[in-house]
């Protein structure tokens with residue numbers, strides 16, 4: 001018994017295929033792609049007329065909060081949110097409680113995620129023990145458990161010598177370092193972008209240099225060690241130049257942009273009361289935002305990922321100074337990308353699939369993000385013609401902290417297929 005998806009626009013960056021065709025899944029794998037496929041007797045048929053049929057999204061930046069912070073999110077609720085967002089593989093960041101800095105915890109998360117079976121979860125290992133920045137975690141032990149990336153996300157490893165050591169290990173193992181770039185000494189209590197809006201609202205600001213200094217340092221260390229450096233949540237116009245220069249020199253660097261950073265600017269922050277606009281790095285100036293869009297369009301930034309960061313309603317009811325940083329993103333990422341970048345002509349649908357699936361899979365060196373015949377069937381059916389109003393109460397995530405509540409967005413995930421199994425179908429009630 002298989003699944004035949006008919007009449008969809010099949011978009012597969014791995015082969016450059018972009019055409020209306022049928023696609024058949026048999027068991028866990030893509031069986032066939034052809035102009036017309038006759039369904040076999042027991043096959044389930046899904047009519048995807050008007051929809052994109054793309055490789056399932058690969059999100060390099062997700063906070064599942066488990067172990068330890070299950071009031072914010074669990075592996076299960078986060079996995080369900082991923083499936084609803086069309087995400088079939090995600091990287092879970094290690095800044096949980098306790099920090100994922102050892103093989104046992106890597107096992108715990110990945111086994112639990114496997115039991116949920118809603119999305120593939122790859123746990124990132126922390127770079128230093130307890131994320132304290134003092135000594136390296138058990139990197140080789142975690143590598144044996146299949147860790148595909150290391151990260152200190154939530155902060156930077158401020159000790160350059162220690163980071164250099166970690167990068168050498170990552171280079172040997174051929175896994176990327178996912179770098180959160182923030183010079184902690186320079187933050188000085190900042191809670192939003194240092195600029196016009198922070199002055200108007202009279203709250204401490206975070207300057208671009210906070211991010212740029214560490215990005216520049218990390219690029220230099222990547223050059224010296226040969227490690228693959230992936231810059232998380234780029235938010236400044238200078239990150240555009242830094243990445244371009246590094247790439248021109250042949251340094252192994254990639255950069256991601258999150259939907260909130262290409263959609264919003266500091267000017268959108270309504271007041272210092274609404275911390276659904278508070279994240280790290282912060283919403284920047286219009287100039288910064290425009291550079292991010294330009295960079296996504298011209299290939300400087302290769303990846304779109306969410307930095308999905310759920311918090312409880314109580315925590316986010318606090319004001320800008322007191323609430324924690326972060327917003328949820330898994331369930332709005334595809335429609336924000338479509339609405340803000342594809343519909344407007346900055347990206348083609350092919351580039352959307354590239355940045356949300358194919359490139360991140362390549363960065364992780366996993367055999368996903370490709371729906372060629374014979375590949376594992378992680379597939380998303382995305383309908384660009386339907387619009388909806390974002391209602392956080394509909395989220396599968398435990399987090400409701402989004403600045404996009406009430407927004408009308410274009411494009412919905414209709415169906416998500418994981419290893420040939422349907423894990424999400426949009427229902428009538430969700431329309």
Ligand SMILES: [Zn+2]
Pocket residue numbers: 153154155180232233280281
């Ligand atoms: Zn981060």
